Amino acid sequence: MKYFIAIYLILYSGLVMSLTAPKPSDRITVAVSPSLPPYVFSDDDTGLQLQILKSAFKDQGVTNLDIIYMSNKRAGQSLEQISVDIAINYAGATNSAIYSSQSLLAYQNVAISLKKNNFKINSVYDLSGKSVVSFQNATEFLPAPFKALTTKLRSYEEVVYQAAQVDQLMKEWVDVVVLEKRVFLYYLQQYKATHPIQPITIHPIFPEAPRPAYFTSKVLQEIFDMGLAHIIENGEYSKIMAFDGSEYTQLVTPNSIE
Numbered sequence: 613m614k615y616f617i618a619i620y621l622i623l624y625s626g627l628v629m630s631l632t633a634p635k636p637s638d639r640i641t642v643a644v645s646p647s648l649p650p651y652v653f654s655d656d657d658t659g660l661q662l663q664i665l666k667s668a669f670k671d672q673g674v675t676n677l678d679i680i681y682m683s684n685k686r687a688g689q690s691l692e693q694i695s696v697d698i699a700i701n702y703a704g705a706t707n708s709a710i711y712s713s714q715s716l717l718a719y720q721n722v723a724i725s726l727k728k729n730n731f732k733i734n735s736v737y738d739l740s741g742k743s744v745v746s747f748q749n750a751t752e753f754l755p756a757p758f759k760a761l762t763t764k765l766r767s768y769e770e771v772v773y774q775a776a777q778v779d780q781l782m783k784e785w786v787d788v789v790v791l792e793k794r795v796f797l798y799y800l801q802q803y804k805a806t807h808p809i810q811p812i813t814i815h816p817i818f819p820e821a822p823r824p825a826y827f828t829s830k831v832l833q834e835i836f837d838m839g840l841a842h843i844i845e846n847g848e849y850s851k852i853m854a855f856d857g858s859e860y861t862q863l864v865t866p867n868s869i870e
Contacts, residue, residue, distance in 0.1 A: 725781075
């Protein structure tokens with residue numbers, strides 16, 4: 613009897629998978645921030661996160677992805693309203709309608725100040741009294757103490773286009789910027805081509821943040837996770853991650869750059 617039950621469950625799960633798995637004619641919509649190099653380059657739909665996403669799906673025979681660019685906040689809303697299939701960065705909670713994949717990679721959010729100010733920033737609490745510009749929705753993405761601390765800052769602002777954070781720091785309009793380390797270093801190198809820059813100090817006060825993708829389909833999430841595991845195993849993932857943005861940074865020491 614147990615044998616027949618097991619056969620039935622296998623056949624049933626296979627039927628469910630076949631009914632809910634994406635068809636070649638289906639378009640899978642992916643909501644992504646338009647301004648997140650080296651993780652996302654919107655001009656040609658590349659970058660670390662998009663390449664991992666595409667490669668994992670391609671490994672499973674899924675290539676029909678439509679990349680749609682929007683702010684993180686709008687991407688989260690679109691995911692919750694099931695108007696997109698996947699969101700790359702989502703700060704909300706997973707529930708019965710939203711499914712989290714395995715982590716594609718990890719972000720390293722940091723605080724960055726001008727070296728000449730000699731700020732001693734060893735924890736988030738050392739930002740108190742300073743003017744800070746962060747990325748959009750940072751209070752939802754960063755650990756809880758950061759959100760509570762924003763009321764003790766001299767000023768606080770969040771921006772969508774993170775290149776502006778480099779400009780504001782270099783022009784001394786703000787004491788500290790908070791954003792992902794590779795993102796800042798990429799924009800710093802771009803800025804350097806047309807503007808003078810000042811030496812900076814990088815304060816690694818936040819823990820590394822795993823970055824899964826978020827799905828409105830459990831089946832699609834499982835297909836992606838299988839592909840992700842396979843490209844990690846066969847070495848394709850390591851080849852993608854070898855492009856880490858370091859060629860844009862010319863970083864000499866871990867926590868400072870001139």
